[in-house]
Amino acid sequence: MKKIKRVYVWEIPVRFYHWLNFLSVTTLAVTGYLIGSPLAIQNSAEASFSYWFGTLRFVHFVAAFVFFFNFLFRIYWGFAGNKYANWKSFIPLSSKAWKEMLEVLKLDIFLRKGKPLRSTGHNALAGLTYFITFLAFLFQSVTGFGMYSAMSNSFFPKLFAWIVPLMGGDFAVRQWHHAMMWVFVIFAIVHVYLVFYHDYVEGRGIISSMGGGWKFVEKKD
Amino acid sequence: MSEVPTIYEHMRMKGYSRRDFLKFCAWITAFMGVEASGLGKVVRAMETKPRLPVVWFHFQECTCCSESFIRSSHPIVADIILDKISLDYTETLQAAAGFQAEEALHQTMKKYKGQYLMLVEGSVPLGEDGVFCCIGGRTALDIVKEAAAGAKAIIAWGSCASNGCIQAARPNPTQATPVHKIITDKPIINVPGCPPIAEVMAGTIVHLLAFDRIPQLDGLGRPKAFYSRRVHDTCYRRPNYDAGLFVESFDDENARRGYCLYKMGCRGPVTYNSCGVIKWNNGVSYPIQSGHPCIGCSEESFWDNGPFYQHLASFPGFGIETTADDIGLAVGAVTVAGIAAHAITTNIKRKNLINQEIAESKKEGGE
Incomplete structure (x- = not known):
């Protein structure tokens, strides 16, 4: 008979970060897409009567600041949080991690039943994937604030102005910033599906773990 | 002297x-x-x-x-x-x-x-x-x-x-x-x-x-x-941009009203120059004032960032009019299709296993 115990995996800051990140990324992707291809509004009103595109951009910029500082906070928590939130769980440093990655691939892609996954927090493959998304976060932040620096007098966006000459001008920065948005969209689709999938095949309560923080693991006898 | x-x-x-x-x-x-x-x-x-x-x-x-x-x-x-x-x-x-x-x-x-x-x-x-x-x-x-x-x-x-x-x-x-x-x-x-x-x-x-x-x-x-400033920042059509009033095609009513040329591929927002201030030919006019979007001629690789009349450039390595959005949508569609296939296969292939686990859990629960 299997013995199940509860483990408090995701602390409040981690869960708070996760859902704030969800909100800001969703807002950024939707507003960003609309900034790239605005809706056609056929009206004969004077420009001075409306400001919807300006508002749309404003929302995008505000969400960007929320996103960025939330991201910074998560990096900090990678050092301050519990072992499941630690930065080491994102980078496969041990051969054990690489072996587990192979197990996850077998389970996810070939639908094979291997040994049950031992990781309580992220599995090794998920950790690495999140690490790559952190790099994408960094890229979006740098390119976004780099473009923003041209229209701001604040010192903060100016810290990112160097990316523009490096990439050969605002156009290239905009192009890559836009393309990277799709990486977020694809990630979100796969991420949500895999959470459901693992919840289904592992039965460890992975979906609810990001709500209440608890996961269920088998007790070692 | x-x-x-x-x-x-x-x-x-x-x-x-x-x-x-x-x-x-x-x-x-x-x-x-x-x-x-x-x-x-x-x-x-x-x-x-x-x-x-x-x-x-x-x-x-x-x-x-x-x-x-x-x-x-x-x-x-x-x-x-x-x-x-x-x-x-x-x-x-x-x-x-x-x-x-x-x-x-x-x-x-x-x-x-x-x-x-x-x-x-x-x-x-x-x-x-x-x-x-x-x-x-x-x-x-x-x-x-x-x-x-x-x-x-x-x-x-x-x-x-x-x-x-x-x-x-x-x-x-x-x-x-x-x-x-x-x-x-x-x-x-x-x-x-x-x-x-x-x-x-x-x-x-x-x-x-x-x-x-x-x-x-x-x-x-x-x-x-x-x-130091973008053509966009000094553009007299800028209020239309902020108001979300855009020209949709060169022969539409919006073009006649002088709305913003952003959706016609105007490079003003990514181009640093003085055209909006100093203008051309003794300050007579400049491209946007004449109804044509800026092509960004003072920016690096502006020839490669084409087509000029598209907001997003064609994506390198793909067709001339294929933008990041087209590729993103295609990859998204493939992902969703892959997930659907995966979900179906999971249920077919692992059906016995999951049924077994359900049975086990019933036993454990003593039901």
Whole structure:
């Protein structure tokens, strides 16, 4: 008979970060897409009567600041949080991690039943994937604030102005910033599906773990 | 009169009055973005400084920069700056040709070593040892290196010399290279644009002349006075942008109303230039005012960022009109299809296993 115990995996800051990140990324992707291809509004009103595109951009910029500082906070928590939130769980440093990655691939892609996954927090493959998304976060932040620096007098966006000459001008920065948005969209689709999938095949309560923080693991006898 | 006539003396010889001269100084000072109190300095410099020896090279270019410059709205620019200041060597405008022209160049370079201003119009080919552009039997690369060695400062005229322009567009068969990537030990001012605005060119030269140092430059080596703001920031159609009023096609009602050209591919939001302020042809108009989106001619690789009438560029490696959005959507669709297939397979393949686990859990729960 299997013995199940509860483990408090995701602390409040981690869960708070996760859902704030969800909100800001969703807002950024939707507003960003609309900034790239605005809706056609056929009206004969004077420009001075409306400001919807300006508002749309404003929302995008505000969400960007929320996103960025939330991201910074998560990096900090990678050092301050519990072992499941630690930065080491994102980078496969041990051969054990690489072996587990192979197990996850077998389970996810070939639908094979291997040994049950031992990781309580992220599995090794998920950790690495999140690490790559952190790099994408960094890229979006740098390119976004780099473009923003041209229209701001604040010192903060100016810290990112160097990316523009490096990439050969605002156009290239905009192009890559836009393309990277799709990486977020694809990630979100796969991420949500895999959470459901693992919840289904592992039965460890992975979906609810990001709500209440608890996961269920088998007790070692 | 001094032995080497000053610019002011040249102007007087040409028949310009003191009043004309002062008007010119005030005009050019304003364009340079120098505060009013700096006017005295400009006037003084023009009165006292001897002509600046200048050599003006033409490499892989179309001469639109020279054309723009001689069409400056102020006659003194063409008459004095170009005529009297710059005529030591410039292939298109000088009277001398062949051997004599080269002789003039070498005399200037020798006599004014370390003092002359070097203006470069056009890119320099590096491919095949630079044979794509030779003057007097020597490659552009050779000439640039030799002339730069004795130059006080270099101005790269236009997009060719400052970022490669059309010659450097993919696949760049001649390996066209902007000057700042070849010469790294001299002060270089990039004045991009295809062509740059005449007043911007004149302002840059006068700044060098009056203050004896290069103007403040931005991260891409462009004078801040002219390139610190985007065409978008000074665009008179900007309120339509903020209001979300866009032209949808060139023949629609919105185009007639003068709405923003953003959706027609306008590069104003990503282009740094003074077109919205100084404008063209004596300040008559500029592309957006004439109903055409900005094509971003002063930005690096603007030829590769096409098509001009699309907001997003075509994605490198895909079809001409394939944007990041098309690719993103396609990848998204494939992902969703893959997930659907995965979910179905999971349920078929693992059905027994999951049923088994359900049974097990029932047993454990004692139900």
